[in-house]
Amino acid sequence: MAKHKIFTTSFASVYPLYVAKAERKGRTKNEVDEIILWLTGYSQKELEALLENQTDFETFFADAPQLNPLRSSIKGVICGVRVEEVEDPTMREIRYLDKLVDELAKGKAMEKILRTA
Numbered sequence: 001m002a003k004h005k006i007f008t009t010s011f012a013s014v015y016p017l018y019v020a021k022a023e024r025k026g027r028t029k030n031e032v033d034e035i036i037l038w039l040t041g042y043s044q045k046e047l048e049a050l051l052e053n054q055t056d057f058e059t060f061f062a063d064a065p066q067l068n069p070l071r072s073s074i075k076g077v078i079c080g081v082r083v084e085e086v087e088d089p090t091m092r093e094i095r096y097l098d099k100l101v102d103e104l105a106k107g108k109a110m111e112k113i114l115r116t117a
Contacts, residue, residue, distance in 0.1 A: 003058070004088075004091060006057055006091070006094060007056065007057055007058040007090060007091075008056050008057075008058065009056060009057055010054040010055065010056055010057075011050060011051065011054075011055050011056065011057055011060045012050075012051040012052075012054050012055070013054075014057075015032075015051055018032050018097075018101045019032050021101060021102075021105050022101060022104050022105050024105070025104075025105040025106070025107065026107075027104050027105060031104055031110060032101060032104065033047060034110065034114075035097070035100045035101065035104060035113060035114070036097065038068055038114050039064075039067070039068050039071055039093075039096060039097055039100065040060075040061070040064035040065070040066070040067060040068075041064055041065035041066030041067065041068065042064060042065060046065075057090070057094055058090055061090055061093040061094070062090070064093075067093070070114075070115040071093075071096050072084075073115050074096045074099050074100065074115075076099055078095050078098045078099045078102055079095070079098065081095065083095040083096060083098075083099050100113055
């Protein structure tokens with residue numbers, strides 16, 4: 001079976017869309033970055049290097065230093081699909097990130113987005 005197109009898509013090409021979605025709703029790039037760092041374990045410097053290098057989504061998640069163990073508590077529907085039911089591990093990670101950015105854009109408090117509250 002062929003890989004989904006998103007796997008080979010550059011993370012840097014989608015990142016501005018995440019930021020724009022958040023900013024349209026009065027949130028910030030820093031909050032988007034905080035979500036990404038929480039989910040993946042990357043540092044800000046590492047994230048910036050990945051964006052600069054046009055790293056694809058598959059590599060972005062495969063090389064993540066420490067995927068947050070609390071990410072499995074992310075539930076709900078994104079793009080018409082329940083994130084907790086996505087079978088492909090890489091696609092599930094992508095959907096987790098989509099869901100977190102969606103929660104940010106909907107005005108949810110960062111403590112709840114990062115599952116600390």
